[in-house]
Amino acid sequence: MHELGLTQALVDTALRHAQQAGARKINVLHVQVGALSGVVADSVRFYFDFVSQGTLAEGAQLCIEITPPRVRCRVCGAERELPLEGGLAGAWYEQLMALEPCSCTSPGDDPPGYELCGGFECFLGSLDVE
Amino acid sequence: MSHIPVIANILESNQAVARDVRRTLGGRRLVLNLISSPGAGKTTLVERTAAALKGELQLAVIEGDMATSLDAERVAAHGVPVVQINTGGGCHLEARQVAAALAQLPLDGVDVLIIENVGNLVCPTSFDLGEDAKIIVASLAEGDDKPLKYPAAFIAARLVLVNKIDLAPYLPVDVRKLRQAITAINAEAAILEVSCTTGQGLDAWLDWIRTALHAKRGAPPYSLLPTP
Numbered sequence: 001m002h003e004l005g006l007t008q009a010l011v012d013t014a015l016r017h018a019q020q021a022g023a024r025k026i027n028v029l030h031v032q033v034g035a036l037s038g039v040v041a042d043s044v045r046f047y048f049d050f051v052s053q054g055t056l057a058e059g060a061q062l063c064i065e066i067t068p069p070r071v072r073c074r075v076c077g078a079e080r081e082l083p084l085e086g087g088l089a090g091a092w093y094e095q096l097m098a099l100e101p102c103s104c105t106s107p108g109d110d111p112p113g114y115e116l117c118g119g120f121e122c123f124l125g126s127l128d129v130e
Numbered sequence: 131m132s133h134i135p136v137i138a139n140i141l142e143s144n145q146a147v148a149r150d151v152r153r154t155l156g157g158r159r160l161v162l163n164l165i166s167s168p169g170a171g172k173t174t175l176v177e178r179t180a181a182a183l184k185g186e187l188q189l190a191v192i193e194g195d196m197a198t199s200l201d202a203e204r205v206a207a208h209g210v211p212v213v214q215i216n217t218g219g220g221c222h223l224e225a226r227q228v229a230a231a232l233a234q235l236p237l238d239g240v241d242v243l244i245i246e247n248v249g250n251l252v253c254p255t256s257f258d259l260g261e262d263a264k265i266i267v268a269s270l271a272e273g274d275d276k277p278l279k280y281p282a283a284f285i286a287a288r289l290v291l292v293n294k295i296d297l298a299p300y301l302p303v304d305v306r307k308l309r310q311a312i313t314a315i316n317a318e319a320a321i322l323e324v325s326c327t328t329g330q331g332l333d334a335w336l337d338w339i340r341t342a343l344h345a346k347r348g349a350p351p352y353s354l355l356p357t358p
Contacts, residue, residue, distance in 0.1 A: 002220075002221060002222060002253045002256075005224075006140060006141070006256075009140050009142075009143055010140045011140055012143060013136070013140060013142055013143070014136070017134055017138065018134070019135045021132075021134050023132075023134070027131060029298060031140070036257070036281050037282060038252050038253075038256065038280055038282050039256075071290075074317065078306050081350070093278045093282070093311075093314070096314065099261070113314075115314070115315070115316070115317045116281060116285055116314070116315050116316070120281075120282050120285060120286075121139075122139065122140045122256070123137060123138065123139060123140065123142070124132055124136045124137070124138050124139075124140055125135070125137055126134060126135045126136050126137070127133070127134045127136055128131055128132070128133055128134075129131065129132055129133075129134055130131045130132070
């Protein structure tokens, strides 16, 4: 999708925080990307070297953690994660449909089902700097 | 070497501009961000809405497209102030483009601002434009599986308009399945079935606008809230 602009925004955000902390160089950017966010991690990596050229982030390691889709029970609100397959959420709906009923459901009741509540985030979590 | 916790949304610079847009538009104007695939009927919906609310509520429109001012011309024909944003290659609108467009719109007396995003179910969902609600227009001709394929769009929506409902008898699409797919992703989203061609269901859409505007205006201004 728009990974070039996104990577530019990521680098800008990292530079702002690194400069505020008085850093001379960024070594690692720890990024969390939700599996349903639509952000393609490989594309961000591809653009990162280009976008970070000539900045404090040049040569930094980009550490992207893919966070799984999360669902919430419609009755008790308990949350749980759906498994990631190969780092992707392509089968999220099938997995959601196949989930066993929440433990708040009594035997014989209609299971209340779940709703999606996470997996869309895109965060810069932290920086390693010197 | 040291570790700095940041925890910042990567799009925080966009969100900062979106906050400015909200401040500019204030608490008396309802701002809607229309998102859909190309051809789902966003512009026709805007035209229908402009015609129906004429004399009752003052509309203003921001049209986002990669190229041309065709949509702005269609909307302007209804006597509504409109600004066209051409994104060039851009697949979505960003808050800074909306902020620039606002400077060209006469905002005095405007009750409802409709921002028609670039036709795309992927990118526009990530960018806050300063709206009160994102509205997805899902036309029946796209099939009943789009919510499952583009969940990020549907989870962000306050309202899903299922457009082209008049085509239901002619299409191999299961409206019930489409509604189930929307609800699986977003149980809170309202769903309205409409046809911008025949006008079916549009009264409910106009009522939704009136209710949302009323709710926004009904909230007491911050200065009147009791201080703790």
